[in-house]
Amino acid sequence: MYKHEQTVLGYAPLSPTAFLWRYKVLQVVLSNFILHKMSNQNQCYYDEPMGFFYNKSNQGFEDWEYTHLVVLQCVGCIFCCFILVSNAMVITAVITNKRFHYAFYYLVANLAASDLLAGIAYLYLVFNTGAVSQTLTVQKYFLRQGLLDTSLSASLANLLVIALERYISIMNWKVHSNLTKRRVTLLILLVWIISIFMGAVPSLGWNCICSIGQCSMLAPIFSRSYLIFWSAFNLGIFLIMVAIYLRIYLYVKKKTTLLNGNAAGSLKRKKMPIKLIKTVMTVLGVFVICWTPGFVVLLLDGLKCDQCHLLKFKRWFLLLAVLNSVMNPVIYSYKDDEMWVTIKNLLRCVYNGTRRQRSSKANTRATTSSTEMSTSLRHSIERKTTEDTQKT
Numbered sequence: 001m002y003k004h005e006q007t008v009l010g011y012a013p014l015s016p017t018a019f020l021w022r023y024k025v026l027q028v029v030l031s032n033f034i035l036h037k038m039s040n041q042n043q044c045y046y047d048e049p050m051g052f053f054y055n056k057s058n059q060g061f062e063d064w065e066y067t068h069l070v071v072l073q074c075v076g077c078i079f080c081c082f083i084l085v086s087n088a089m090v091i092t093a094v095i096t097n098k099r100f101h102y103a104f105y106y107l108v109a110n111l112a113a114s115d116l117l118a119g120i121a122y123l124y125l126v127f128n129t130g131a132v133s134q135t136l137t138v139q140k141y142f143l144r145q146g147l148l149d150t151s152l153s154a155s156l157a158n159l160l161v162i163a164l165e166r167y168i169s170i171m172n173w174k175v176h177s178n179l180t181k182r183r184v185t186l187l188i189l190l191v192w193i194i195s196i197f198m199g200a201v202p203s204l205g206w207n208c209i210c211s212i213g214q215c216s217m218l219a220p221i222f223s224r225s226y227l228i229f230w231s232a233f234n235l236g237i238f239l240i241m242v243a244i245y246l247r248i249y250l251y252v253k254k255k256t257t258l259l260n261g262n263a264a265g266s267l268k269r270k271k272m273p274i275k276l277i278k279t280v281m282t283v284l285g286v287f288v289i290c291w292t293p294g295f296v297v298l299l300l301d302g303l304k305c306d307q308c309h310l311l312k313f314k315r316w317f318l319l320l321a322v323l324n325s326v327m328n329p330v331i332y333s334y335k336d337d338e339m340w341v342t343i344k345n346l347l348r349c350v351y352n353g354t355r356r357q358r359s360s361k362a363n364t365r366a367t368t369s370s371t372e373m374s375t376s377l378r379h380s381i382e383r384k385t386t387e388d389t390q391k392t
Helices: 004-007 016-041 052-055 064-096 103-126 138-171 181-204 224-258 262-269 272-300 312-335 337-391
Strands: none
Touching: 016 103, 016 312, 064 103, 064 312, 103 138, 103 181, 103 312, 138 181, 138 224, 138 272, 224 272, 272 312
């Protein structure tokens, strides 16, 4: 009766094998559907130009006029050339002057090297901005931003290491700390390893190429979570350095107050560490002024502040960051008399060497011309003598 009712209703009973086969077909269809949905949500765009990501971030094409772009490139080249030459002079001064062969000045030279890298990064940025930035590949954009992030991380790490070195020396009331050259070399290597890693983090995977909805506005292929981490981390290091120098300032103030009038000579001899502290605090203050606005803007971008109009401040804060690398060698020269004298001597040597080279070239040309004249005169005399002999 049961089988007859099934036949009347129009379907035959399924065998276990047929049921299992249909179940597997349904399972494959559902799994393919789910994978398709997931692939649509996590689709990667490594082959797209940067214009695609700028449009996705609602940034659009930058409205650079040709004249404005040429002016920007000319001014940027002048700034970058000054950054490269001045910081190279600081590094050369530390290498050539034996009075600078201490841990503090080695770290200052390393800070100048990070500014040197910043000059190269800005120069690369100047010629890859405007409409050109829309045509960049993802790899070239990572290179452009990676150079900037590496130089920034190196500057920040160097300032932190210099703060620790100054803390050690001042707490012992010495001009220079007891750090050996080997330890300073290891610190410098550690600074650059960390800086290169921090600059390469977005290209290593912490980006939004496969999650387009998480992209930031100012850096269209950087994840907003990365910008939050990056900004909060750097602002935290700022606070640590401020705390270190505040501790140093309070200690120095207490120490100088305790010194009586009979120790005036001792205080005069100990002026040098205080002078170095003022130099480093000036460098740190300029760094904080130039970079804090940019970090705050990146943090707001990471928090997706749509009402903040962040694009209006983008170019100005980048110019402020460039100004930091311009100011550092000026601060070294102005605050440190020995550094300024060494740099002037280096410039004088370069000028005298160039002038000597020009004079030697002029002497060589004069000698060559006189030799040619005497040779031609000798040839003419010999030719005349030969003619006279033939006539005879």
